[in-house]
Amino acid sequence: MVFKKRFAFNVHxxxxxxxxxxxxxxxxxxxxxSIKYNPFGLAVDLKSQSKWTVEESQFCAFEMxxxxxxxxxxxxxxxxxxxxxxxxxxxxxxxxxxxxxIQYEDKPLKPKCFEQGRCEASVAxxxxxTENGGDSKDFRCAENNAILECTLTKMDPACxxxxxxxxxxxxxxxxxDGHSPYFGESYNGKTENAFKQERDPTxxxxxxxxxxxxxxxxxxxxxxxxxxxxSRRDPVPSVPFTRRxxxxxxxxxxxxxxxxxxxxxxxxxxxxxxxxxxxxRRIRKLLTSKYWKVATKLEDFEHSRxxxxxxxxxxxxxxxxxxxxxxxxxxxxxxxYKQRKIFDRKSVTSSPGKDMNGDxxxxxxxxxRACGISSVFTVKFSIKSFRIPELYIEVPETATVxxxxxxxxxxxxxxxxxxxxxxxxxQGKKVxxxxxxxxxxxxxxxxxxxxxxxxxxxxxxxxxxxxxxxxPPLLLSYDAAPQNLTSSLATPAVNTGIPNCTLNLPxxxxxxxxxxxxxxxxxxxxxxTDQSLLExxxxxxxxxxATNVEALTAVTVNQKFQKSELAQCRIWRPFSISxxxxxxxxxxxxxxxxxxxxxxRAFDSTDHRTYVNLKDKWKTLVHTAKISPQQRxxxxxxxxxxxxxxxxxxxxxxxxxxxxxxxxxxHRHGTPSITDTTEADRKGVARVPIGTM
DNA sequence: ATTAGGG
DNA sequence: CCCTAAT
Numbered sequence: 001m002v003f004k005k006r007f008a009f010n011v012h013x014x015x016x017x018x019x020x021x022x023x024x025x026x027x028x029x030x031x032x033x034s035i036k037y038n039p040f041g042l043a044v045d046l047k048s049q050s051k052w053t054v055e056e057s058q059f060c061a062f063e064m065x066x067x068x069x070x071x072x073x074x075x076x077x078x079x080x081x082x083x084x085x086x087x088x089x090x091x092x093x094x095x096x097x098x099x100x101x102i103q104y105e106d107k108p109l110k111p112k113c114f115e116q117g118r119c120e121a122s123v124a125x126x127x128x129x130t131e132n133g134g135d136s137k138d139f140r141c142a143e144n145n146a147i148l149e150c151t152l153t154k155m156d157p158a159c160x161x162x163x164x165x166x167x168x169x170x171x172x173x174x175x176x177d178g179h180s181p182y183f184g185e186s187y188n189g190k191t192e193n194a195f196k197q198e199r200d201p202t203x204x205x206x207x208x209x210x211x212x213x214x215x216x217x218x219x220x221x222x223x224x225x226x227x228x229x230x231s232r233r234d235p236v237p238s239v240p241f242t243r244r245x246x247x248x249x250x251x252x253x254x255x256x257x258x259x260x261x262x263x264x265x266x267x268x269x270x271x272x273x274x275x276x277x278x279x280x281r282r283i284r285k286l287l288t289s290k291y292w293k294v295a296t297k298l299e300d301f302e303h304s305r306x307x308x309x310x311x312x313x314x315x316x317x318x319x320x321x322x323x324x325x326x327x328x329x330x331x332x333x334x335x336x337y338k339q340r341k342i343f344d345r346k347s348v349t350s351s352p353g354k355d356m357n358g359d360x361x362x363x364x365x366x367x368x369r370a371c372g373i374s375s376v377f378t379v380k381f382s383i384k385s386f387r388i389p390e391l392y393i394e395v396p397e398t399a400t401v402x403x404x405x406x407x408x409x410x411x412x413x414x415x416x417x418x419x420x421x422x423x424x425x426x427q428g429k430k431v432x433x434x435x436x437x438x439x440x441x442x443x444x445x446x447x448x449x450x451x452x453x454x455x456x457x458x459x460x461x462x463x464x465x466x467x468x469x470x471x472p473p474l475l476l477s478y479d480a481a482p483q484n485l486t487s488s489l490a491t492p493a494v495n496t497g498i499p500n501c502t503l504n505l506p507x508x509x510x511x512x513x514x515x516x517x518x519x520x521x522x523x524x525x526x527x528x529t530d531q532s533l534l535e536x537x538x539x540x541x542x543x544x545x546a547t548n549v550e551a552l553t554a555v556t557v558n559q560k561f562q563k564s565e566l567a568q569c570r571i572w573r574p575f576s577i578s579x580x581x582x583x584x585x586x587x588x589x590x591x592x593x594x595x596x597x598x599x600x601r602a603f604d605s606t607d608h609r610t611y612v613n614l615k616d617k618w619k620t621l622v623h624t625a626k627i628s629p630q631q632r633x634x635x636x637x638x639x640x641x642x643x644x645x646x647x648x649x650x651x652x653x654x655x656x657x658x659x660x661x662x663x664x665x666x667h668r669h670g671t672p673s674i675t676d677t678t679e680a681d682r683k684g685v686a687r688v689p690i691g692t693m
Numbered sequence: 694a695t696t697a698g699g700g
Numbered sequence: 701c702c703c704t705a706a707t
Contacts (some may be wrong), residue, residue, distance in 0.1 A: 572701075593696070594696090595696070596696085611695070616701065616702090695707080696705100696707075697704100699704085700702080700703080700704100
């Protein structure tokens with residue numbers, strides 16, 4: 001369907017990031033100040049949702065609303081808008097929420113349903129700016145409640161059907177110039193208009209929705225995201241909503257107290273929550289002081305909310321524990337968000353493509369400059385939907401705020417430490433030939449700049465440590481974006497590693513007024529296929545100079561992190577032949593099933609090889625040995641080693657079978673075993689008989 | 694903490 | 701390589 005075509009983001013086509021570097025939130029958000037406002041750009045693991053309590057999810061919903069409402073209240077104090085109307089009907093909320101016509105490229109798509117949260121949020125926002133009239137407060141609070149209610153309700157069945165029950169991504173409208181599109185928009189009977197406006201107020205809004213092609217209950221990707229990258233002094237919060245109520249899990253927090261308060265509040269909401277969308281009568285009923293009290297609490301919570309948001313954001317990071325321990329290790333950890341796997345496996349395994357010739361690249365860059373193209377491209381960078389898989393962070397409750405910040409910063413740095421590459425899209429197609437000039441590629445200065453788009457892809461996952469230590473922190477700077485872009489073309493290609501995630505950069509041609517009607521090109525892009533992703537490796541890494549540090553958090557990248565384990569762990573380290581040999585040797589002596597011993601024996605000094613690694617490697621070795629040499633990929637393992645692998649594997653499999661048998665035998669007859677072969681094994685006595693090889 | 698097996 | 705269940 002068109003909808004899918006247009007907006008689908010096929011998860012299967014998205015390469016996986018190294019798990020160490022998966023983040024749920026939008027790093028760009030972090031890089032801008034929206035960090036404060038938008039801590040909810042997260043996806044969740046449906047598998048885990050059963051574990052989440054209603055309260056938790058409600059709390060989250062509340063938190064989101066609080067975030068939005070509080071900010072809007074704040075906003076409205078300075079600039080009160082007065083074109084909101086009265087006499088609202090909840091029906092208009094609910095219904096209009098579900099069927100909205102998406103305007104896209106002058107091509108109306110058929111009515112689609114969007115996530116309720118978004119629509120509601122926009123309604124809420126416009127309402128909340130209303131400061132006139134005696135009932136405005138009451139109304140506001142009622143509205144809040146209604147909103148929350150709607151948020152917590154399920155999706156319209158018809159809609160979910162339409163989107164295959166698997167609508168995953170939505171993006172929240174970005175606010176580009178500090179002027180929220182929500183503001184001053186009455187939703188009374190005009191929700192659609194408001195929504196349209198919201199949908200694409202500036203032309204920044206692109207491929208808002210992503211749909212997973214996987215099964216409905218598997219690998220859900222659903223977090224809303226819009227990044228406001230362009231400069232804004234006082235950005236209005238963009239509040240993403242998760243579609244379902246159970247989507248967010250909260251764990252223990254530092255600000256326990258606030259949490260409890262929130263919990264209490266959410267309980268109140270819960271108590272007052274009608275089963276479905278609130279009707280007219282409901283609304284009236286809600287216009288009681290009781291709810292207003294709640295609403296006013298929003299302001300009370302304003303302060304703590306920021307703290308909460310901060311933590312929430314922090315917790316969106318997940319640093320996986322594995323062979324390496326997180327920086328902070330303590331029993332009580334904050335395990336906040338769980339996310340399903342965004343990325344499909346198959347995209348990971350591909351081997352790097354042919355390297356781009358450096359000379360060619362320079363030539364291309366020179367011709368670019370010769371064309372004077374770079375000076376013509378006055379563009380603004382907008383980044384939306386920077387989706388990165390999860391990162392997991394553990395911090396002890398005794399950790400200081402500063403250390404928390406550092407940890408996040410480290411995670412971010414680790415994430416982008418491998419460098420970021422830019423992909424070029426022309427008319428939605430990837431322009432891969434870096435050696436071509438812009439004109440050769442069909443990019444001309446005066447016509448189709450609108451058709452130009454960029455993607456950001458993670459740089460080589462390989463050796464991020466060196467990347468970190470040798471290069472300045474990679475900071476995205478929107479101010480320097482055009483320069484970065486053009487200069488990036490001149491950057492010699494270093495194409496190793498595997499793209500981990502993509503990020504679409506809609507391009508704007510008007511720096512003065514981003515709210516032009518330029519359609520971001522990336523939205524008309526069919527999402528990259530595996531093929532294109534493979535080839536995207538030829539893209540150029542872009543070391544972005546740090547020109548706007550303040551756009552980042554107040555945290556600085558500490559030097560220590562440059563060499564920290566964080567940066568080192570979880571990177572792909574192919575086993576070398578010698579390592580394989582050592583592994584084979586060890587397994588021959590020790591056997592399968594005692595990987596700890598194997599590790600101790602053969603890889604004691606290599607801390608990055610865990611016994612799990614070794615076991616996995618053995619597994620793949622066995623597999624490799626079993627398949628025909630033609631089917632083998634990657635660096636070829638000497639057949640001799642593979643033969644040994646097979647022999648050892650067979651031997652120890654048999655050995656294990658014997659053990660099992662004797663065990664059962666003993667169980668049946670109650671005969672205790674005296675001479676257990678395991679003893680001999682442990683001493684390294686037993687080993688694959690050489691003769692069998 | 695290890696191990697085994699699925700993804 | 702990751703994740704998880706089972707031990």
